[in-house]
Amino acid sequence: MTNETVLQVNDLTVQFGGVVACDNLSLEVHQGELFALIGPNGAGKTTLVNAVTGIYEPKPGASVKFRGRNGEMTDLLAYRPHQIARMGVARTFQNLGVFDAQTVLDNMMLGRFMHEKTNIFHYGLFSSVAVKKELAARKVCQSIVELLDLQDVRDELVSELPYGVQKRVELGRVLAMEPHLLMLDEPMAGMNAEEKQEMVRYVYRIMDEFKTSVFMIEHDMGIIMAIAERIMVLEFGREIATGVAEDIQNNPAVIDAYLGAEH
Numbered sequence: 409m410t411n412e413t414v415l416q417v418n419d420l421t422v423q424f425g426g427v428v429a430c431d432n433l434s435l436e437v438h439q440g441e442l443f444a445l446i447g448p449n450g451a452g453k454t455t456l457v458n459a460v461t462g463i464y465e466p467k468p469g470a471s472v473k474f475r476g477r478n479g480e481m482t483d484l485l486a487y488r489p490h491q492i493a494r495m496g497v498a499r500t501f502q503n504l505g506v507f508d509a510q511t512v513l514d515n516m517m518l519g520r521f522m523h524e525k526t527n528i529f530h531y532g533l534f535s536s537v538a539v540k541k542e543l544a545a546r547k548v549c550q551s552i553v554e555l556l557d558l559q560d561v562r563d564e565l566v567s568e569l570p571y572g573v574q575k576r577v578e579l580g581r582v583l584a585m586e587p588h589l590l591m592l593d594e595p596m597a598g599m600n601a602e603e604k605q606e607m608v609r610y611v612y613r614i615m616d617e618f619k620t621s622v623f624m625i626e627h628d629m630g631i632i633m634a635i636a637e638r639i640m641v642l643e644f645g646r647e648i649a650t651g652v653a654e655d656i657q658n659n660p661a662v663i664d665a666y667l668g669a670e671h
Contacts, residue, residue: 409637412439414589414621415460415497416481418471422455422464422645429455430466431645437589439475442615442622444636446629448665452645453625454502457591461499462489477588494522498587502594506578508567512558515566515577516549519584552580555617556610572603576610583614590614591623596631604628608635629666633657641665 415437422430430452437443445453458464460472462484472484476496484492507515553562556576561569566577575595582590592611596604608631614620626632632639633653640650643665649656656662 409438409440412475413437414439414441414475415623416471416473417456417460420456420459420470420472421467422452422459423467429645430459433642433645433647435640435647435650437621437623439621440615440619441637442611442624442635444624444626444632444639445642446626446632446639447642450644451642453642454593455645456642457499457593457623457625460484461497461591462487462492474589490522493585496586496588497591498582498585498589499591500578500582500593500595502597504571504574504578506566506574506581508574509565511563511565512569512577512580513546513549513553513562515581516552516584517545519581520545520549522585549580549584552583555583555613556580572599572606575599575603575607579607579610579614583618586618587620589621589623593625594627595624596626596628604631611635 413436417436418434420430420433421428433456445456447453455464459466459470466472466485470485473481474484474495474497475481482495484495484497487495507518510518553559556579558573558576558580561573566574569577579595595611596607599607611622615622624632624636633656636653638650638652639656641648641656641659641662648661648665649659651659
């Protein structure tokens with residue numbers, strides 16, 4: 409991890425009618441860091457990710473800036489979700505975001521397609537330009553298949569795979585987008601202990617090989633306390649603590665949020 413900021417959020421508020429889902433939130437994610445966002449259900453965690461990735465529009469006065477691989481800071485609020493993804497911000501979803509009627513490799517290729525700029529007529533005519541680009545994309549996707557140990561199921565339909573493997577496929581699809589910041593929304597939800605350990609290993613591999621920063625939402629406190637370099641805790645849309653694992657574990661406000669205050 410370095411001190412260089414990859415994501416900088418300031419004064420972000422998202423409101424739905426009379427409900428304030430995110431209340432004046434500010435945070436920073438550093439290059440090479442695994443930053444975790446935790447909190448009870450309904451705390452505003454996914455809403456924050458949706459605001460960063462352009463799905464929700466925050467109230468005026470918010471600032472969301474991202475430093476891409478070119479080193480330049482960009483105001484993400486000026487762009488649409490697909491444009492933000494092209495800049496290098498990729499995310500997974502609470503519910504599986506896979507194409508289950510396609511093969512594992514096809515899912516990776518669909519993630520890779522956002523980088524393709526070949527004219528549609530080249531693909532329609534299957535020109536040499538299109539062939540070369542597809543071969544290059546397949547090479548990238550094959551390397552991701554190997555990284556995530558999906559070789560044995562590469563040509564299988566995703567719908568026929570176990571849930572834990574499907575979560576890996578989703579991770580591979582967003583990895584094919586070449587993200588500089590990977591936002592993972594409950595990547596281990598519904599997994600058993602062994603599958604969770606494997607997912608942690610894959611996240612570490614990705615960070616090491618792709619030099620990607622990770623912003624993770626996760627409910628498994630044991631895993632988060634073990635792997636996150638910094639943790640931010642939300643309750644009812646508000647920040648109640650940010651810091652390293654030891655500080656978070658001993659913070660009275662965090663304990664109250666998860667266990668309930670004594671009366």
